[in-house]
Amino acid sequence: MIETQSKTTKVTSFKMMTRKMQQLMYLSLLCILASTQLSHTLAAQLDQSPAKLEQNPCMNKATCHECIQTQNCGWCMKADYGDRPRCFLNTPKPEICPEEFIYNPDTSESIRINKALTWDSSGAAAMSGGGQYISGGSYESSASRQSSSSGSYSASGSSSSYGSSSSSSSGFSANLGSQSAFAAAAAGEIVQIKPQRVSLKLRINEVHNLDVSYSQAVDYPVDLYYLMDLSKSMEDDKEKLSALGDKLSETMKGITSNFRLGFGSFVDKVLMPYVSTIPKNLEEPCPKCDAPYGYRNIMGLSTDTYRFSTEVKQAAVSGNLDAPEGGFDAIMQAIACRQQVGWREQARRLLVFSTDAGFHYAGDGKLGGVITPNDGECHLNGEGMYTHSIIQDYPSISQINQKVKQNAINIIFAVTQNQYSVYQKLSGHIEGSSSAILSNDSSNVVDLVREEYSKISSTVEMKDNATGDVKITYYSSCLSNGPLTKTNKCSGLKVGDKVTFTANITVTKCPTDPKLWKQVIQIYPVGINESMIIDLEMLCSCPCEHPGSIGYEKHSTSCSKSGTLMCGICECDDLHFGNTCECSMSDVHLNNGNNNMCRQGNNTNAADCNGRGSCVCGACECKKRSNPEEIISGKYCECENFSCERNKNLLCSGPDHGICECNRCVCKPGWTGSSCDCQTSKDTCMPPNGGEICSGHGTCECGVCKCKSTDDGRYSGKYCDKCPTCSGRCHELKDCVQCQMYHTGELKNGDDCAKNCTTFTPVGVEKVKIDEDKDEQLCVFFDEDDCKFTFKYSEVGELVVHAQEEKECPPKVFMLGIVLGVIAAIVLVGLAILLLWKLLTTIHDRREFARFEKERMNAKWDTGENPIYKQATSTFKNPIYAGK
Ligand SMILES: *[C@@H]1O[C@H](CO)[C@@H](O)[C@H](O)[C@H]1NC(C)=O
Ligand SMILES: *[C@@H]1O[C@H](CO)[C@@H](O)[C@H](O)[C@H]1NC(C)=O
Ligand SMILES: *[C@@H]1O[C@H](CO)[C@@H](O)[C@H](O)[C@H]1NC(C)=O
Ligand SMILES: *[C@@H]1O[C@H](CO)[C@@H](O)[C@H](O)[C@H]1NC(C)=O
Ligand SMILES: *[C@@H]1O[C@H](CO)[C@@H](O)[C@H](O)[C@H]1NC(C)=O
Ligand SMILES: *[C@@H]1O[C@H](CO)[C@@H](O)[C@H](O)[C@H]1NC(C)=O
Ligand SMILES: *[C@@H]1O[C@H](CO)[C@@H](O)[C@H](O)[C@H]1NC(C)=O
Numbered sequence: 001m002i003e004t005q006s007k008t009t010k011v012t013s014f015k016m017m018t019r020k021m022q023q024l025m026y027l028s029l030l031c032i033l034a035s036t037q038l039s040h041t042l043a044a045q046l047d048q049s050p051a052k053l054e055q056n057p058c059m060n061k062a063t064c065h066e067c068i069q070t071q072n073c074g075w076c077m078k079a080d081y082g083d084r085p086r087c088f089l090n091t092p093k094p095e096i097c098p099e100e101f102i103y104n105p106d107t108s109e110s111i112r113i114n115k116a117l118t119w120d121s122s123g124a125a126a127m128s129g130g131g132q133y134i135s136g137g138s139y140e141s142s143a144s145r146q147s148s149s150s151g152s153y154s155a156s157g158s159s160s161s162y163g164s165s166s167s168s169s170s171g172f173s174a175n176l177g178s179q180s181a182f183a184a185a186a187a188g189e190i191v192q193i194k195p196q197r198v199s200l201k202l203r204i205n206e207v208h209n210l211d212v213s214y215s216q217a218v219d220y221p222v223d224l225y226y227l228m229d230l231s232k233s234m235e236d237d238k239e240k241l242s243a244l245g246d247k248l249s250e251t252m253k254g255i256t257s258n259f260r261l262g263f264g265s266f267v268d269k270v271l272m273p274y275v276s277t278i279p280k281n282l283e284e285p286c287p288k289c290d291a292p293y294g295y296r297n298i299m300g301l302s303t304d305t306y307r308f309s310t311e312v313k314q315a316a317v318s319g320n321l322d323a324p325e326g327g328f329d330a331i332m333q334a335i336a337c338r339q340q341v342g343w344r345e346q347a348r349r350l351l352v353f354s355t356d357a358g359f360h361y362a363g364d365g366k367l368g369g370v371i372t373p374n375d376g377e378c379h380l381n382g383e384g385m386y387t388h389s390i391i392q393d394y395p396s397i398s399q400i401n402q403k404v405k406q407n408a409i410n411i412i413f414a415v416t417q418n419q420y421s422v423y424q425k426l427s428g429h430i431e432g433s434s435s436a437i438l439s440n441d442s443s444n445v446v447d448l449v450r451e452e453y454s455k456i457s458s459t460v461e462m463k464d465n466a467t468g469d470v471k472i473t474y475y476s477s478c479l480s481n482g483p484l485t486k487t488n489k490c491s492g493l494k495v496g497d498k499v500t501f502t503a504n505i506t507v508t509k510c511p512t513d514p515k516l517w518k519q520v521i522q523i524y525p526v527g528i529n530e531s532m533i534i535d536l537e538m539l540c541s542c543p544c545e546h547p548g549s550i551g552y553e554k555h556s557t558s559c560s561k562s563g564t565l566m567c568g569i570c571e572c573d574d575l576h577f578g579n580t581c582e583c584s585m586s587d588v589h590l591n592n593g594n595n596n597m598c599r600q601g602n603n604t605n606a607a608d609c610n611g612r613g614s615c616v617c618g619a620c621e622c623k624k625r626s627n628p629e630e631i632i633s634g635k636y637c638e639c640e641n642f643s644c645e646r647n648k649n650l651l652c653s654g655p656d657h658g659i660c661e662c663n664r665c666v667c668k669p670g671w672t673g674s675s676c677d678c679q680t681s682k683d684t685c686m687p688p689n690g691g692e693i694c695s696g697h698g699t700c701e702c703g704v705c706k707c708k709s710t711d712d713g714r715y716s717g718k719y720c721d722k723c724p725t726c727s728g729r730c731h732e733l734k735d736c737v738q739c740q741m742y743h744t745g746e747l748k749n750g751d752d753c754a755k756n757c758t759t760f761t762p763v764g765v766e767k768v769k770i771d772e773d774k775d776e777q778l779c780v781f782f783d784e785d786d787c788k789f790t791f792k793y794s795e796v797g798e799l800v801v802h803a804q805e806e807k808e809c810p811p812k813v814f815m816l817g818i819v820l821g822v823i824a825a826i827v828l829v830g831l832a833i834l835l836l837w838k839l840l841t842t843i844h845d846r847r848e849f850a851r852f853e854k855e856r857m858n859a860k861w862d863t864g865e866n867p868i869y870k871q872a873t874s875t876f877k878n879p880i881y882a883g884k
Pocket of ligand 5: 601
């Protein structure tokens with residue numbers, strides 16, 4: 001530091017420059033200091049943080065249900081358990097809490113119904129059933145497995161000893177399982193998803209993985225309902241469809257032998273402005289047209305597929321006014337009227353919706369004065385006509401979507417090119433639907449249906465109806481053997497391919513409504529009426545908190561007969577309180593508003609008495625320390641007299657300096673500071689030979705001078721009396737050096753020099769050189785004659801000054817000569833410029849004049865010529881004449 005300093009001084013002899021540089025140096029030094037300090041504190045904080053993270057989440061959980069709602073925590077319900085926290089992270093030793101008193105349920109899963117898949121490529125058993133359907137043989141194999149979770153005691157062990165709820169529920173579902181399996185066996189049921197019913201007990205925030213397998217059965221029944229827009233523009237489509245009807249049913253029969261086909265048609269509500277209501281038009285809206293109608297189920301789903309062509313051919317087209325049609329009414333009825341349309345329970349249900357126009361939806365009914373919302377029910381009369389067409393509004397997209405979900409229908413929108421983009425967007429909002437382009441005369445309908453069907457049947461998408469706090473995510477590797485990826489959809493499946501989805505089920509928190517702690521959740525493949533039912537029970541409360549189980553005792557002796565013992569803790573009646581309800585309301589003067597008198601403020605998370613004492617009838621009894629010198633005190637045990645700041649490992653710098661009271665040092669007179677390590681007296685800051693505190697260049701802190709940095713430089717030394725870098729020191733010495741060495745300057749008169757300059761006598765040297773090791777400073781000044789004089793001083797102990805013997809004076813300059821010379825030069829230059837300008841203008845003028853003269857000469861010929869004047873003689877030239 002000093003080294004650089006002196007170098008700087010050497011190089012720049014001008015004071016201002018030196019000062020600036022010095023300031024810069026200090027600034028950078030400060031920066032370095034500050035940054036090292038910062039990194040120290042950072043490092044210190046980093047050291048601390050892991051300790052904070054490792055905090056035990058179970059501590060402070062005061063009740064059993066709060067405890068088991070926290071991940072990995074268990075509860076000890078032993079009655080006389082002392083002050084130990086009952087909610088633990090690490091299982092306590094059996095002698096502290098015997099196993100039978102521990103409630104630490106694990107997430108558990110038990111499979112209630114597990115019928116084999118009808119078509120399982122991996123299992124030969126399914127095939128050996130002989131036919132396509134196998135009656136569930138293994139339905140009652142209710143396998144129960146324990147998920148590997150951190151707790152060490154099994155849930156089944158503890159739950160069997162407390163409460164009958166779990167065992168009764170399992171008995172119930174087992175019953176249910178055998179019943180449905182029996183029914184299934186009778187009906188020759190097809191099974192495409194496995195398992196079918198699972199009971200789950202889930203701890204909060206613990207991820208549970210559940211495997212669901214799906215495999216598409218061979219020859220799975222297919223129901224295809226063809227819903228057709230029969231407005232006039234679709235006439236040619238109708239012709240084509242009736243021609244293709246046989247081909248369509250043959251194609252579908254090639255896919256499955258179990259195929260049914262149905263047909264329905266729609267126009268629109270018979271109201272203005274959808275349909276013309278002029279009486280003549282109502283009967284025959286267009287030539288050879290039927291009267292308009294809303295929707296009509298012409299042919300329910302039937303195996304008699306050859307009837308289809310006839311029915312389509314016979315169906316008459318009708319006419320309407322506006323472009324969008326009432327297709328939504330028709331979709332709603334076709335789905336809702338399960339009986340009339342004849343949807344089978346177990347079948348892939350396809351609804352082909354073909355149109356060449358847009359659709360009306362909820363709200364459009366207002367145009368025709370229909371405001372009653374659609375109720376989603378079936379309203380067909382005996383002839384299959386929709387009766388509520390002009391009573392109820394069109395359904396909304398979400399109503400349709402909901403119905404589609406409930407009934408596992410796959411809608412195929414077969415629409416013309418110009419409508420495709422609209423219906424494509426619509427299919428994005430309806431589960432399991434797709435859209436395809438129908439040629440304008442429906443000639444490609446067979447290919448379209450076949451392609452869409454294979455698209456639908458070759459993908460499987462898992463959905464569920466979990467809501468709120470239950471989160472389900474799906475992982476699957478689909479057909480590859482690779483790692484699981486997060487997806488609920490697999491495509492490219494062929495019949496018999498088995499895919500397994502892993503559903504991660506988590507309950508993020510317990511719902512506030514205890515009714516929701518038991519839920520039924522359905523996981524289903526989109527478009528198939530089969531599902532896996534999960535009977536989910538969230539482990540949100542402890543059995544010992546409910547009457548009738550061990551650990552629950554009313555008017556317990558452990559609770560002074562004034563409360564209920566629940567899971568080892570007392571729930572006191574209204575008139576008592578205290579850990580064992582030993583305190584009566586009448587005993588204690590209550591301070592209003594603060595329910596818990598052993599907790600400071602409203603902090604419900606804090607432990608009673610800050611965890612350093614026990615609450616006895618509303619007052620804290622603080623713990624005793626093993627060292628009798630160490631005392632915990634205060635209303636909430638918030639004070640300690642052993643945890644104050646230490647200095648040199650002495651509490652409050654030792655008893656001479658201060659004592660520790662309530663986590664804070666109280667200093668003895670004469671001492672101050674957070675650890676009483678500072679003297680209040682400023683005597684030690686006084687320079688020994690008198691003067692101001694810290695020589696006026698600093699403040700006295702803690703008995704030690706803190707020197708300031710000023711513009712002049714930075715003061716140092718015990719009393720801030722030194723300032724090696726201050727340029728001011730050079731100034732102080734300057735006059736004396738000047739008068740003593742050169743007999744010039746302010747002190748040159750009389751005996752001023754002898755009087756004022758007593759501290760030192762400069763030593764003359766030929767050339768001043770700085771010896772950096774000796775902390776010497778260089779001073780350079782110019783005196784009134786502009787002569788440069790240089791001296792150096794060092795203040796190590798004695799002030800020693802070395803000055804250059806000879807001043808360096810600039811050679812004398814003849815000022816008048818310079819001034820005159822400059823004036824002359826300016827005048828000369830001015831004259832020269834003047835002359836140049838004159839010359840240039842003269843040349844220019846000459847040229848101009850010459851040109852003018854020339855033009856005047858040239859202009860002579862036309863003087864006086866009158867443009868109107870015509871000469872009396874005209875001269876003609878004969879261009880052909882070549883002679884002279
Ligand atoms: C789905 O199948 C079940 C029986 O397996 C049946 O009770 C239910 O009605 C079916 N749902 C639909 C929408 O067909
Ligand atoms: C149907 O489409 C063909 C071309 O694909 C076109 O030539 C024909 O005019 C269209 N017919 C109607 C009625 O739009
Ligand atoms: C879900 O389960 C899979 C398969 O066990 C596992 O790899 C994945 O980490 C789980 N995801 C979460 C969020 O726990
Ligand atoms: C899920 O669907 C099943 C069967 O339809 C139903 O019983 C259950 O209540 C539904 N669960 C939720 C959370 O909606
Ligand atoms: C405690 O809460 C009540 C109301 O919730 C509030 O009025 C009071 O100021 C709070 N006291 C403290 C110490 O935070
Ligand atoms: C704490 O206080 C007690 C009683 O006031 C006293 O005897 C003891 O010396 C104190 N301890 C310390 C470390 O100051
Ligand atoms: C010299 O010293 C006398 C008294 O010590 C003081 O009055 C005077 O101002 C000083 N002269 C200069 C130029 O500092």
